[in-house]
Amino acid sequence: MSASSKYLSGFGFLSLLAMTAVGLGSLSMLPDRIEITLQDSSASSDADGLELLRDEFQQLRADLSSLSTALKVNMLALRESLAERAPAMPAPQLAAQDDPVPPRSGKFLAFDLPSEDFHFDRLQSFRLIPSLSRVGFDAKSTLHDFSGATKRVRGDLRTNLSRADRACSGSIKVQAKTLSTGLESRDAEMYAHLATDLYPDIEFVIQSCKVEHADTSDMTLAGEISGRMSIHGQSKPFEMRVTGRVDSSRRLQVVGEAGLKMSDFGIEVPTQLGVIGMEDEVKIWISLRFRSLGGKSETLPEDKGSPLK
Amino acid sequence: MRLQAILCLALASCIPSNVVAVEDRSVRVDLDRLDWQPLAKGDLPGLYESVEVTGEAAAVLWKIFYLFSEGGQYSAAALVLKGESPAFQSLQGTWQMVGKRLDLMDGSDSLEASVSGDHLRFESPTGSVTFRRLDLN
Numbered sequence: 001m002s003a004s005s006k007y008l009s010g011f012g013f014l015s016l017l018a019m020t021a022v023g024l025g026s027l028s029m030l031p032d033r034i035e036i037t038l039q040d041s042s043a044s045s046d047a048d049g050l051e052l053l054r055d056e057f058q059q060l061r062a063d064l065s066s067l068s069t070a071l072k073v074n075m076l077a078l079r080e081s082l083a084e085r086a087p088a089m090p091a092p093q094l095a096a097q098d099d100p101v102p103p104r105s106g107k108f109l110a111f112d113l114p115s116e117d118f119h120f121d122r123l124q125s126f127r128l129i130p131s132l133s134r135v136g137f138d139a140k141s142t143l144h145d146f147s148g149a150t151k152r153v154r155g156d157l158r159t160n161l162s163r164a165d166r167a168c169s170g171s172i173k174v175q176a177k178t179l180s181t182g183l184e185s186r187d188a189e190m191y192a193h194l195a196t197d198l199y200p201d202i203e204f205v206i207q208s209c210k211v212e213h214a215d216t217s218d219m220t221l222a223g224e225i226s227g228r229m230s231i232h233g234q235s236k237p238f239e240m241r242v243t244g245r246v247d248s249s250r251r252l253q254v255v256g257e258a259g260l261k262m263s264d265f266g267i268e269v270p271t272q273l274g275v276i277g278m279e280d281e282v283k284i285w286i287s288l289r290f291r292s293l294g295g296k297s298e299t300l301p302e303d304k305g306s307p308l309k
Numbered sequence: 310m311r312l313q314a315i316l317c318l319a320l321a322s323c324i325p326s327n328v329v330a331v332e333d334r335s336v337r338v339d340l341d342r343l344d345w346q347p348l349a350k351g352d353l354p355g356l357y358e359s360v361e362v363t364g365e366a367a368a369v370l371w372k373i374f375y376l377f378s379e380g381g382q383y384s385a386a387a388l389v390l391k392g393e394s395p396a397f398q399s400l401q402g403t404w405q406m407v408g409k410r411l412d413l414m415d416g417s418d419s420l421e422a423s424v425s426g427d428h429l430r431f432e433s434p435t436g437s438v439t440f441r442r443l444d445l446n
Contacts, residue, residue: 132336
């Protein structure tokens with residue numbers, strides 16, 4: 001603590017005592033200077049007494065005001081002096097003493113986030129979230145129907161959701177040997193028919209999208225995706241009807257299904273002793289969630305017949 | 310051969326149909342089904358990772374980690390998408406319970422906080438984050 005600060009603190013304290021003494025002295029003088037006279041009819045004397053009281057009261061008020069001002073000045077000096085003596089005390093805590101309710105930003109958590117929300121109408125890249133995605137198939141056989149599914153899927157997509165028919169590309173890749181029907185012997189036979197050792201992946205390469213409906217306000221869309229499906233080492237054109245929506249976590253959710261004939265991809269249709277057999281056509285389905293990786297704003301000219309609402 | 314076929318048919322008929330219903334194709338995030346209770350001060354200390362973020366912030370707030378200490382301090386990191394490149398940000402500060410709400414003393418809104426087992430959820434009018442408690446290995 002510096003000498004000047006000590007002097008300032010001492011001076012402030014003495015000033016405070018002096019002002020308090022003046023105030024108390026004024027208060028003690030007050031009873032001596034009040035004179036009460038009882039008269040039957042002397043309106044003028046009453047008026048003098050009241051005037052005297054008013055003067056005294058005003059004097060007291062002035063003294064109190066001076067005291068208050070002096071107190072404020074001294075308290076400020078005292079606080080500065082204390083702040084110098086305790087430099088380790090963090091500034092936010094001092095600020096909190098001044099204002100116990102910190103100003104609120106209206107933000108959710110305090111990370112420095114870009115102000116942008118999800119942009120439906122923007123060319124952007126998406127990455128598939130495997131833990132929240134699943135693809136599978138439904139098959140019919142002589143005795144009972146069954147499904148096979150897997151979450152071992154990866155993929156990406158690049159498009160403007162509101163104008164996906166203008167530019168749309170991506171791929172979805174499934175690890176064939178992770179498809180499970182819930183029956184080990186049936187799975188083993190399926191892997192053999194798919195020749196998963198030779199062709200470990202089933203891949204759908206998206207080449208174009210046809211949008212039939214896209215709504216930027218509720219962030220939904222519907223249409224068809226087209227491309228090439230590769231299964232069992234053979235690649236064929238493939239189309240699938242899909243719907244999409246952006247969920248509350250700002251993920252793009254895409255669901256869809258389409259029929260596919262195993263024989264088109266050179267897959268022998270499984271049979272058991274010629275008695276129990278599967279139907280050649282199976283229904284392929286997807287339920288995928290994508291995370292937007294962001295993108296650049298895309299200025300598109302108004303086009304006629306846009307499905308954009 | 311005929312006997313084998315009959316046996317095969319008999320065996321196959323014992324296997325029930327197991328077609329996945331259309332509504333069950335999606336991977337469910339059943340966090341709402343958890344039994345959420347208001348957070349008590351003693352519930353909070355620990356390390357958490359976000360498992361779901363909702364609201365506008367979810368578009369750019371990919372992952373969040375919080376470490377709350379019993380002494381009232383916290384340290385946090387978030388993977389935030391800015392432009393086309395995600396990057397981590399970190400925060401340090403103090404926390405306190407104000408009634409039933411959690412105040413992170415960072416200038417942001419105080420949060421309605423609730424717990425369910427190893428899950429922790431912060432909610433505000435602009436969004437929510439659900440966390441899962443992690444072990445410090």
